[in-house]
Amino acid sequence: MAKEPMLKFVDVAREMPSKRDAAERAGDFREIYSEYVEQKANEQASRCSQCGVPYCQSHCPLHNNIPDWLRLTAEGRLQEAYEISQATNTFPEICGRICPQDRLCEGNCVIEQSGHGTVTIGSVEKYITDTAWDKGWVMPIAPKKERTESVGIIGAGPGGLAAADVLRRQGVQVTVYDRYDRSGGLLTYGIPGFKLEKDIVMRRNEQLEKGGVDFQLNCNVGEDLSFEYIRGKHDAVVIATGVYQTRELKAPGVGAQGVVRAIDFLTASNRKSFGDSVPEFESGELNAEGKNVVVIGGGDTAMDCVRTSIRQGATSVKCLYRRDRANMPGSQREVANAEEEGVEFVWLAAPKGFATEGDVASGVMVQKMRLGAPDATGRQSPEVIEGADYVEKADLIITALGFTPEDLPTLWEQPELEVTRWGTVKADFRTHETNMDGVYAVGDIVRGASLVVWAIRDGREAAESILARFAAAGAIAAE
Template identity: 80%
Template sequence: MAENPMLKFVSVGRDMPQKREASERREDFREIYAEYADAKAKEQASRCSQCGVPYCQSHCPLHNNIPDWLKLTAEGRLREAYEVSQATNTFPEICGRICPQDRLCEGNCVIEQSGHGTVTIGSVEKYITDTAWEEGWVVPPKPVRERKESVGIIGAGPGGLAAADMLRRAGVQVTIYDRYDRAGGLLTYGIPGFKLEKDVVMRRNKQLEDGGVTFKLNHEVGRDISFEQVREAHDAVIIATGVYKSRDLTLPNATSGGVVKAIDFLTVSNRKSFGDEVEAFEDGSLNAEGKRVVVIGGGDTAMDCVRTSIRQGASSVKCLYRRDRANMPGSQREVQNAEEEGVVFEWLSAPKGFTEEGGKVTGVMVQKMRLGAPDATGRQAPEVIEGADYVEGADLVIKALGFEPEDLPTLWDQPELEVTRWGTIKAEFTTGKTALDGVYAVGDIVRGASLVVWAIRDGRDCAEAILKDLSGASAIAAE
């Protein structure tokens, strides 16, 4: 009887791809994990217990068929593994790199809960699709037949791109409008290269372009083209703008020079990685080199900022977060990587203002906190410890406090576009339908700031709904 290639978690330990030494990775923006070799990918995939009820799959927003593609990988059937992975996920190599697996699939792995160490799902997912690209298995969308209907997508982030891919495969004509000069949204200009190298995103953009998707870049709706013009040009419109408005601080001296927004800092850094000339970097205003950097916030954007500052050559990097390590929203894996690279975390610390000299920030006035009674979300609310204030010296302060939606009804002169009390667009669950006929919305502009994998899920669900609606409309027109 042939040996069972699976269920080896008892005899084979968890083993992540080799991580470059912190002293080395501090010096560049390349990804920090090496690739699995074929034998190692098979070995780690073979640790899957092939659960009857796979919690990894149910806790994945895309419900990826993880046990099946792990089994195929363990058996050396990589092309089939890729096909299974691609069937539910438009960008598996991106999710394999940036999804917080410790909170999603891997965090709910049954063998992890039994004490054997989770299957390295994300690393195997990345390996499968990187191999597929190398072998030429990833091809542009090729519809069986072309359809005359067209869909305009506003925003070239993960939600918009995922919808575009699904619609093009069905033969729909797709045009994407984006305010930036490169497609990808936060994948391109928000997430640093050490988590997601930019050629990974650019090759997906090219794949979609080669498959017939039209990109209208440097086209900001409400400035370069009106929302009404987009609606008139297409049978349906998807709003996939994301949320880019940074939450701010109304504290003393918060407008001092050197107090900057995380999105501005990260965008400039990513532009430099592309080789662009960026004045704000060259003049030092958005460059951490030689500076004492303080980042305020505890999410994944804050982790991106502290680790980018290290690579830019900051003299010191500290992160202030008002709760403790156990209660921070960012990935614990990212915190560990940051600490290895030299970032100092000041837990239970919050800003109460800034010191300045000559209009330039010189420090953060910090108040120490303790965790009190749970708030409305069930998390313990931070409380100020009186008399424990101090000043943390700083030359550059980066505010990573999260993002809010822009006021699209006003910006686009669309008062009928309904929004929630948080400013996000009101859209039907699963389909993305809004109050406007033929207008849909997906991703962060509906959910609020969320994960890339949820934007992909929304984009795919919305594309499916549009295809049904367009087919229904075509049938009525033919009668």
């Protein structure tokens, strides 16, 4: 009898793919982790304990069948592993790179709880799908039968693209409208290349386009086309705009030159990686080279900004966060990577305003904080330490304080579109349908700023709801 290929976590230690030296990787925007070789991927997959109740799967928003594709990888049945992986996930190679596995699947791995170190789920997922692309196992979208129904999707981010993929595979006619010149949303312009190289995203965009998805780019709904026009043209509409409106500080010096928004900074950097002309980058406005940079915030966007600043050649990079390390919302893995690359974290520090010299910012006025009683979320609330203020000198200050939704009912002249008190679109959490018949909403525009994997889940579920709607309409017509 062949030796059991699994349950090797006692004998085989957890081992991530090798990471490039910090000094080397800080000089470019290429991904920092190398790829597993086949033997190492099989070995690490074999550490899975094949739990009767797989917490990794239940804590994955897509409920990916992780134990099964780990076992198939350990057995060398990689094409089957890919088929299982892609059955529940539209973009497994993207999730394998950018999902916060330490908070989701890996963070809930049973062998991690028993002290043996989690299975490297994300790295194996990335390896499986990268191999599938290399081997030609990723098949073009080819519906068995074309359908007459059409769906308009507003937003070419992960939620919109996931919905487009599911619908197109069933022969539905799909048009995606997006304000940018390339599809992908934050995958293209928000996330830096050292976490997600852009050819990975462009490859999926090309697959969707070759599969029959019609992309209407440089199209700002509400200006270039009305929402009413799109709704009238299609049998259903999916709102997948994301949230791009930056949460602003209300403090002295906010409008000073040298205080910039995270989304503008990251978009400029990513456009440069495509070879685009970016006047704001060339002028130095959105370029950290030779500057003392301060980033305000503690989420993943802040981590993207500090690590991008290092790569642009900043003289120094500091990150201010009002709580301590244990209470920050960003990935601890990203914090560790940033520290290795030379970023200094200033904990328990909150901005009070910006010091200026004329119209130019010269630093951040910082209030020192301490942690008090827990707030409604269970995290300790930061409290100001009186008399401990100081100025953190800076030439470039990047605010990464989160995002809020645009006022879609006003922008699109659709006052009947129901939104929450936070401005997000109200949608049924199962079907994703809004209060407007045939109009669905997915991703951050419903959840608020959230994870890519949740947007993918929403997009897939909304597509299934739309297909069920079309099936019901067809059954009624046939009677």
